């Protein structure tokens with residue numbers, strides 16, 4: 001396999017890789033060993049030219065009439081995404097959303113291992129949520145340094161987001177996956193990725209209302 005670098009891959013392509021990996025996983029579980037770009041495209045409702053282009057960054061070459069080797073492609077995409085060895089992360093804000101994320105075991109597969117949670121609320125300190133211990137916020141710097149943790153998942157109220165981010169950055173955190181619905185100011189050497197479930201919900205809502213409108217108008221009359 002040639003050496004491929006994620007630096008050259010456009011963000012929209014990176015965003016599609018998890019869906020490709022899901023298709024590869026499903027096919028593999030049924031004993032299938034190869035897949036074409038066309039098959040992936042059809043399963044995901046995408047354009048096959050786009051899929052082929054996206055997979056081209058992986059340096060895995062599909063064979064004519066056979067397609068891509070699923071094992072090789074999976075491993076190449078994992079490597080591109082840096083998912084082959086999960087990175088440890090802290091979760092900040094062990095409330096409703098934070099607790100749900102702590103309970104999700106699937107992040108390991110996506111290269112993320114949430115090893116501990118932190119919260120302002122003393123009633124949560126020294127408890128465990130889904131087996132993950134909750135620490136006071138004051139312990140972030142010491143534990144981040146000792147464990148070499150560079151990533152934090154931020155699930156605090158909007159009003160606390162910037163203050164928490166500042167503390168995290170001072171503690172050496174370099175990547176913040178933020179669920180708080182606000183912009184966070186960070187220095188150039190820190191990456192923030194904001195997550196917004198409402199973006200998907202907005203698309204669902206519009207598509208559903210378009211579909212219902214179409215159904216209520218009935219099929220167009222024959223000419």
Ligand SMILES: NC(=O)c1ccc[n+]([C@@H]2O[C@H](COP(=O)([O-])OP(=O)(O)OC[C@H]3O[C@@H](n4cnc5c(N)ncnc54)[C@H](O)[C@@H]3O)[C@@H](O)[C@H]2O)c1
Nearest residue numbers: 093094095096097119120121156157158160180195196197
């Ligand atoms: N992006 C999304 O799609 C999405 C979806 C749901 C919720 N959210 C956001 O996630 C955040 C959390 O929502 P929730 O429903 O879990 O709220 P929640 O009130 O249940 O939990 C928030 C937690 O943060 C803790 N906290 C508050 N201030 C803190 C501070 N300064 N330092 C450390 N911990 C602190 C609280 O004690 C609490 O445990 C909110 O900002 C909400 O808007 C985003």
